[in-house]
Amino acid sequence: AEEKAVELRRLLEKYGYHYYVLDDPIVPDSEYDEKLKELVDIEEAYPELQTEDSPTVRIGGVPLDSFKKVQHEIPMMSLGNAFNEQDLRDFDRRVQQNLDEPAEYICELKIDGLAVSLTYEEGRFVRGATRGDGTTGEDITKNLRTVGSIPLRLDNQVNIEVRGEVFMPEKSFERLNEEKEKNGEEPFANPRNAAAGSLRQLDPKIAANRNLDIFLYAIADDKGRGLPSHLESLEYMKELGFKTNPESRYCRSIEEVIAYVNEWEDARTNLAYETDGIVIKVNSLAQQQKLGFTAKSPRWATAYKFPA
Numbered sequence: 001a002e003e004k005a006v007e008l009r010r011l012l013e014k015y016g017y018h019y020y021v022l023d024d025p026i027v028p029d030s031e032y033d034e035k036l037k038e039l040v041d042i043e044e045a046y047p048e049l050q051t052e053d054s055p056t057v058r059i060g061g062v063p064l065d066s067f068k069k070v071q072h073e074i075p076m077m078s079l080g081n082a083f084n085e086q087d088l089r090d091f092d093r094r095v096q097q098n099l100d101e102p103a104e105y106i107c108e109l110k111i112d113g114l115a116v117s118l119t120y121e122e123g124r125f126v127r128g129a130t131r132g133d134g135t136t137g138e139d140i141t142k143n144l145r146t147v148g149s150i151p152l153r154l155d156n157q158v159n160i161e162v163r164g165e166v167f168m169p170e171k172s173f174e175r176l177n178e179e180k181e182k183n184g185e186e187p188f189a190n191p192r193n194a195a196a197g198s199l200r201q202l203d204p205k206i207a208a209n210r211n212l213d214i215f216l217y218a219i220a221d222d223k224g225r226g227l228p229s230h231l232e233s234l235e236y237m238k239e240l241g242f243k244t245n246p247e248s249r250y251c252r253s254i255e256e257v258i259a260y261v262n263e264w265e266d267a268r269t270n271l272a273y274e275t276d277g278i279v280i281k282v283n284s285l286a287q288q289q290k291l292g293f294t295a296k297s298p299r300w301a302t303a304y305k306f307p308a
């Protein structure tokens with residue numbers, strides 16, 4: 001039974017990675033469900049085989065009676081905002097005047113979801129927390145384990161903390177609200193509230209049925225990995241098996257940043273998820289360190305907000 005369980009687990013992890021992270025399924029859903037059911041039955045017969053990184057945790061276990069508090073060793077910062085082209089040029093000027101070499105940028109879509117931090121020890125997902133007030137968040141690990149695009153176990157046994165945005169795709173949001181209206185329940189105002197509301201449930205089975213997704217956008221810990229740029233950090237996270245947003249773009253100048261912002265201000269309506277802006281970051285990690293932080297935000301990044 002143990003070898004069967006191990007074999008099923010590896011299969012389900014591979015199927016899950018292709019389906020949830022690559023959005024490119026390699027088996028029909030029925031095959032995934034059948035294998036998952038097989039593993040559930042084995043784990044029920046041999047409880048000692050139930051581990052926290054088994055794909056069966058995606059279904060959601062027993063409800064918690066409360067969320068534990070989590071201290072963020074590295075605070076989860078907020079971002080300064082830019083509302084128009086002039087603000088972006090001002091940001092660029094402030095950046096360039098404090099550097100010897102010209103800064104280049106990475107632009108990323110700002111996903112309209114909930115910021116979370118994921119901690120992995122020897123490659124195992126051990127803790128997931130909300131941002132909270134930036135230093136104290138809530139432990140929502142059990143709920144995050146039900147999010148298919150969050151790997152429960154990495155092939156590379158690294159210790160790493162990564163940060164990203166959990167969101168509810170628009171189609172799932174519409175389906176959820178139809179159901180709520182059918183049951184005479186109050187619908188969610190927007191996908192962001194629906195994602196936040198789903199993660200705040202003490203019963204992980206609820207989060208498991210909400211089709212939540214995630215894009216990771218930063219390595220939080222400052223363990224010197226020798227990665228020289230943010231672009232390489234994104235590529236490193238992707239290699240580890242994390243889901244990163246494919247629309248991120250390297251911009252050599254603020255002109256290219258402005259072009260990217262204008263492009264997505266219109267094109268964002270074609271995306272499968274909601275965004276509320278664009279995050280612009282200095283690409284070089286050495287230049288990020290040189291620029292540092294204000295009390296609550298990095299000087300090397302800004303969030304351009306789309307008009308509401």
Ligand SMILES: COc1nc2nc(N)nc(N)c2nc1C
Pocket residue numbers: 076077078079108109110111115165217218279298301
């Ligand atoms: C470096 O800090 C950040 N980076 C970010 N990147 C993206 N794409 N989206 C965010 N919401 C975000 N938020 C913060 C605080």
